[in-house]
Amino acid sequence: MGRPSPLGNRVRELREERGMTQAELGEAIGVTRQTVAAIEQNRYSPSLESAFRIARLFERGVEDVFYWSGS
C-alpha cells in the first residue's frame, strides 16, 4: 500500500536466519515490532542509526543489509 521505500533490505531474511522474532529485533534496536514489520515490507526507511544497529546486530556491513532499489 502506498509508495514503497527506494531502500531494499534483507532484514527479514537475516532475522529469520537467526531465529529472531520481529519483537525481539525491535527490542534489540529500540523500535517497536510494527516498525520492524514496516522496515521488512519496505514501508519505512529506518534512520541511519537504526540501520547501523541492525547491521551490527547481524554482524554485517550496512550495505550487506540495505541496498538501493529505486531508480
Next chain:
Amino acid sequence: MAFREISAWIMVLALLLGGAFYARAVAELSAGLGELAPPALPLVVVYTILLVAVAVVGHIAASVVAYRDAGAPADERDRRIATRASHLSSYVLGVGVVTSLGVYLLSPRGDLLFYLVFASLMLSNLAEYALQILFYRRAV
C-alpha cells in the same frame, strides 16, 4: 495494528462525535433564533468534555486490547509520522484561519468568524489524526 494507530482512530471518532454534536447544537439554536446563534461557552465546555470522555474511555479500552504496546514510548517511526501529520495539518488550520479572516473582511460578523475558526481547528485536528492513520498504513 500499532497502539498509536488505534489511538489515532479513537481521536478521529472522538472528533467526529464532538464535531457532530457541536454542529447540531449550533444548528438547533440558530433555527430557534432565526439567525446564527452567538457562540456559547457552555456548548464549548460540553464539546470539550465529550471529546475528553470519548478519548479517555477509548484509550482505556485500547490499552486493555493492546496492553503490550500501550506503555511503550514512541519510536523513530512514530515520531516521524507524528511530525509529518502535524506539519501537514497545520496547513489546514492556516488556510482555514486565513479564509475565515477573508470572510470577515467581506462580512464582518464576529459570531461567524468564531465558528469558522473553531471549525478550522476541528478540521485541522481531524486531518492530523487521519494523516497519522494513513502514514501508519503506507510507506513513510
